Amino acid sequence: MVVNNLLKSGFLAAFFLTFCIVKLLNFNLIAQQTYLQMKNKSLVSINDYSKGEQLKVLEAAREFEANPVQTILKDYVIASLFFEPSTRTRLSFESAINRLGGKIVGFSEAANTSVKKGESLRDSILTVANYSDLIVMRNPVEGSARFASEISPVPVINAGDGSNQHPTQTLLDLYSILKTQETLDDLHVAFVGDLKYGRTVHSLVIALCNYNTTFHLVSPVELKLPSSVKMHIKEKKLAYHQYTSMEEVIPQADILYMTRIQKERFSDPLEYERIKNSYILEKEMLHDTKRNLRILHPMPRVNEIHVNVDADPRAYYFQQALNGVYVRQALLSLILGIR
Amino acid sequence: MNDNVKELKVSAIENGTVIDHIPANAVFQVIKMLKLDDFDQMVLFGTNLESKKYGLKGIIKVSNKYFKPEELNKIALVAPHATIIEIKDYKVARKTVVETPDDIVAIVKCFNPNCITNKEFITTRFNVVDKEDIRLKCHYCEKITVKKNMEFT
Numbered sequence: 001m002v003v004n005n006l007l008k009s010g011f012l013a014a015f016f017l018t019f020c021i022v023k024l025l026n027f028n029l030i031a032q033q034t035y036l037q038m039k040n041k042s043l044v045s046i047n048d049y050s051k052g053e054q055l056k057v058l059e060a061a062r063e064f065e066a067n068p069v070q071t072i073l074k075d076y077v078i079a080s081l082f083f084e085p086s087t088r089t090r091l092s093f094e095s096a097i098n099r100l101g102g103k104i105v106g107f108s109e110a111a112n113t114s115v116k117k118g119e120s121l122r123d124s125i126l127t128v129a130n131y132s133d134l135i136v137m138r139n140p141v142e143g144s145a146r147f148a149s150e151i152s153p154v155p156v157i158n159a160g161d162g163s164n165q166h167p168t169q170t171l172l173d174l175y176s177i178l179k180t181q182e183t184l185d186d187l188h189v190a191f192v193g194d195l196k197y198g199r200t201v202h203s204l205v206i207a208l209c210n211y212n213t214t215f216h217l218v219s220p221v222e223l224k225l226p227s228s229v230k231m232h233i234k235e236k237k238l239a240y241h242q243y244t245s246m247e248e249v250i251p252q253a254d255i256l257y258m259t260r261i262q263k264e265r266f267s268d269p270l271e272y273e274r275i276k277n278s279y280i281l282e283k284e285m286l287h288d289t290k291r292n293l294r295i296l297h298p299m300p301r302v303n304e305i306h307v308n309v310d311a312d313p314r315a316y317y318f319q320q321a322l323n324g325v326y327v328r329q330a331l332l333s334l335i336l337g338i339r
Numbered sequence: 340m341n342d343n344v345k346e347l348k349v350s351a352i353e354n355g356t357v358i359d360h361i362p363a364n365a366v367f368q369v370i371k372m373l374k375l376d377d378f379d380q381m382v383l384f385g386t387n388l389e390s391k392k393y394g395l396k397g398i399i400k401v402s403n404k405y406f407k408p409e410e411l412n413k414i415a416l417v418a419p420h421a422t423i424i425e426i427k428d429y430k431v432a433r434k435t436v437v438e439t440p441d442d443i444v445a446i447v448k449c450f451n452p453n454c455i456t457n458k459e460f461i462t463t464r465f466n467v468v469d470k471e472d473i474r475l476k477c478h479y480c481e482k483i484t485v486k487k488n489m490e491f492t
Contacts, residue, residue: 120459120460121459122459141453142451146455146478164482
């Protein structure tokens with residue numbers, strides 16, 4: 001009897017152990033497959049990456065944050081092609097590459113390049129691909145990154161194509177939200193300002209549709225979120241609320257994502273003058289918030305967040321910019337298949 | 340005047356394809372889309388013909404040519420209710436209607452002047468996101484071209 005029971009327990013233990021091993025192997029296999037799928041895969045639009053792939057990037061970013069200086073890119077040359085000036089994105093990419101020991105070739109504006117002589121983007125990409133293992137590109141022409149990714153023999157990361165896509169910003173926004181909230185699920189995210197033209201807002205809204213987000217959309221009537229973006233929220237049957245002032249939103253929000261309202265977006269300058277101060281965040285407006293509230297901004301800021309907010313522990317926009325380095329390190333390593 | 344009599348306004352063909360119920364103002368566009376202006380067999384067409392269903396309509400008859408569905412479906416952009424009739428030995432062998440395809444390649448220009456397809460020599464590609472109102476999402480710049488902005492290459 002005792003022997004029987006022992007045998008039974010032994011069988012059960014062996015079965016449980018085998019089950020765990022199979023599960024673990026399966027999990028590793030799925031993780032391995034995700035890594036393999038991401039190798040050499042260009043990133044043009046945030047929708048190019050599945051939710052699983054986006055989470056892999058965030059997971060890798062966390063590892064790079066813990067250990068940002070490595071030499072894993074020492075044998076790689078990255079082309080950094082900025083056809084229009086950019087401060088944050090370019091320096092963040094270059095910092096990410098340098099901290100991983102990679103070499104950079106490229107330019108920070110098109111003025112002194114063959115583009116000025118009339119060279120096509122096709123020729124520029126095909127030439128530069130000969131000199132590099134990966135291309136990071138910003139170009140003011142919309143769709144240029146998709147086109148480059150289709151003709152380039154090396155992977156392309158879109159660092160912004162006109163008003164279209166800026167997926168690395170979206171990933172660093174997601175990372176900042178994950179880091180400050182310890183989850184991406186079930187959050188109340190308030191977007192404030194220009195929701196019509198802001199590409200960072202559009203991409204982040206679309207990405208957050210994967211995480212059961214409740215959206216609070218604060219903007220002047222002229223700058224409401226376009227229906228093409230709202231369509232994504234509706235498709236996932238998520239809740240969204242629209243407002244024209246931010247006071248009532250602040251107490252509900254886990255994330256307050258501020259954006260700049262530009263004067264040139266208004267046909268009537270008087271209308272701009274009337275509303276411009278309604279979308280400026282000041283410290284005294286933060287008296288009644290959730291403890292976990294964090295304020296994000298894709299930057300550059302002009303006056304939409306008063307400097308008196310900067311020292312507040314809920315202000316997170318400068319750390320957000322730093323997170324961009326870790327996210328870009330993660331992307332470079334995953335796309336080059338180094339992880 | 341019934342349909343049969345109207346058909347006779349454009350002579351019958353022995354073998355080939357009749358494309359009927361084309362909006363009167365789209366006949367020449369359909370000819371261009373199907374490259375019939377460069378076709379070496381007999382092509383007959385009529386426009387501003389009376390139609391009970393559509394008011395005025397156009398019709399094209401192409402001798403000795405049968406189209407693949409993917410060749411014909413692209414005309415749904417300008418002739419969404421077109422009827423395709425295959426004729427064999429003067430008789431109707433098959434009758435179908437056009438279906439709006441999921442993707443449109445090389446026919447339409449992207450309305451966004453800042454799209455790469457309007458800057459370099461690139462074949463345009465669109466995903467049809469709304470088949471009823473015809474809304475095309477550019478594969479490159481991701482902007483939506485609607486029917487009123489549609490220009491053909």
